Amino acid sequence: MKNTLRQILHARNFMIGFITIMIILFAVSIYPLFNQGSPLDMIGLGTFFKPGTYISMYDAVETAPTYTLRLDGAAAKRVEAKLPQADRESMKRWLVAYGIPDEAVNTDDLNDLLNLWNNTYDPDARPAGLTSAFRKSVARIDTVLAGLLESLDVRVYTEEPESGEMRETAQIKDNQYINVSEVVNTRQLWLGTDNFGRDAFKELLAATGVSLKIGLIAGVIATVLGLLLGLVSGFVGGIVDDIIMFFANLFTVIPGFVLLILISYSIGQEQRGATVVAAVIGCTSWVWTTRSVRAQTLSLRNRDHVNLSRLSGHSLPRILITDILPYIASYVVMALILQICSGILAEAQLSMLGLGPKTTETPTLGLMMFWGMTYAAHQNGAWWAYFPVILMIALVSFSLNLMNTGLDQVFNPQLRS
């Protein structure tokens, strides 16, 4: 036993998978302590806010003290943000038509472009080959530029509640800064928000927790059922074996996925909690374990030590537990890991068809994916709403599979290289 444990701890595949799962579990259980509140709170009014730090504008204006920083290029950045590439191309087109050589105009270097523009642009000029509509649009860009380059202070006014009089409360210069850590209300949205306006990162971690739980419940149910049926069927034999194998054969051929769809649908949306879905998945996936456990029990049942126990008059449960189980324990652990993995995938697939747990109760990885797809996150460029979910599913199932191969190498020495 001790030796086996040591071997397992030295199996690299197993340890990589195990540590990854532990890190995920750690993050899932620790993060809610830092970020209170339900992961299902719809904090954003709107869909798919981008990832980033959100700072309350209201508080930012009120935050004191303010600091004056002289940073090079601050003005240029401001202009850059307000001057899209399309406008620069228009400016270039005008300049080229006016007679500036094509290679002298560089739309990437903003300072250069603006200098050139201020020196050359003449609103009354009529360069050949340009429509009057285009000339007007260039004139509009020029007006915007003029406004951008003058750095006027921003003044904040507040309305007096009684008199309705406007009173100036703040005057913000272009080189005035505040420290983000001194703003009262900020929120870090690592993965932005989803279609409901929920914090996607927080939801992702909560969903991972729930999905792991679903996988665990489904896996344990499937393994326990499979183990019991397999042991009894293999050891007792006769009519019991025939009956169990009849159903096992039946459900090997009838695809489990179809059963899952039919049962989940019959249960109805109202009754489908995460636990119920997990139980349904577990109850439809015991067949594999039963078959293999039965096959191994059959090969063990006539060993000498088992016959000895039988002659000593030990009870059936005792023989099964003390004489047979230890021989197949390694297999059962591996089967459990695989069942957990396929349980998580099954939940995700069910949810994708709209048969997952109730959306309003718990987040799961499958549900996040389902809603992301329903609101066409992939077509809106909202990668944060679906890609981390796929990555998380892949990471979890990859780690579980790695653990399994690691164990396989420990228990089947032939597979070692």
Add this chain to the structure above:
Amino acid sequence: MKGYKRYFLKKLLWFVITLIAAVILNFVLPRLMPSDPIATITNRITEGMNNQNAVMQIYREYARKFGTDQPMWKQFLIYVGNLLKGDMGVSFQQYPRKVTDIVAASVVWTIALQLPAILVGWMIGNLLGALAAYIRKGFDKVLVPVSLFVSGLPAFGLAVTLLVVFGITLKWLPISGGYSYDLLPSFSWRFIKSVIVHYQMPFWSIVLIAIGGQAIGMRSMSIYELNADYVKYSRFLGVKDMKVVGYVFRNAMLPQVTGLALSIGTMIGGALVAETIFSYPGLGSTILSGISSADYPLISGVTLIITIMVLTMSFAIEMLYGVIDPRVKAAQSD
């Protein structure tokens, strides 16, 4: 040949028994659901009506038409009788379209997509797995983790990734449907070209997933076989390496064939979900629309067709297995 006949008859009997069980499950399970689809339809049709008697009348009329006012066993007999005539009832959502028509329109797409994809994935996967077992070293070190990663991905995850990369970012391939919106199914060159272009992403997303799972299985099988006594003995005798590899490959293939028969149901299930990502006009999208509109004749029709598809495929594979594995024949003729 006598042994094979018995093997065939036994498998055929199982095929029939599972089919009956599937029909019963298909009938019973959806009818256990709490909501009343007839009431839903009646509500839709009688919207704005305030004469309770008339509403009741319409409800009864529909209940009679769909047969939901009969006792369960009678409904079952009618259901089986209709099934034998190839009639799976009328869709609630797309009333008065027949379920048989809807299913027939989509099952062709699904078979044309999934059968080649699963077979191609299975073959490439086995080849890669055998190569990994034979070469070991670097190739093995790369293939195993990559296969593990890909096979652990849900089919829809890979589908979305492909869709975003090739469809939305690079704009190489169309992102949804089985053919262009502006075309009608016909045997024109333009239509066939459009179908082929739309086929690529769903096809490869299924193939890649299948490769991963099969490669891992084949690798373990081949390693077992490579360590078998007959391999060592042949090497002692000086049999050419390629010939030994040929034997090993054949022997390792056999469990993979059974594996395919057993896992085909799971594969199809995953692929159906992948279909919905691409809005492919197959069974996956049909069942999704059936579920979202509580259309139980449609759901039960689609699940029945999927079951029959899976049953037939695994039956065919088992038949093939009986032919290629001499041990099956030997065992059966005892």
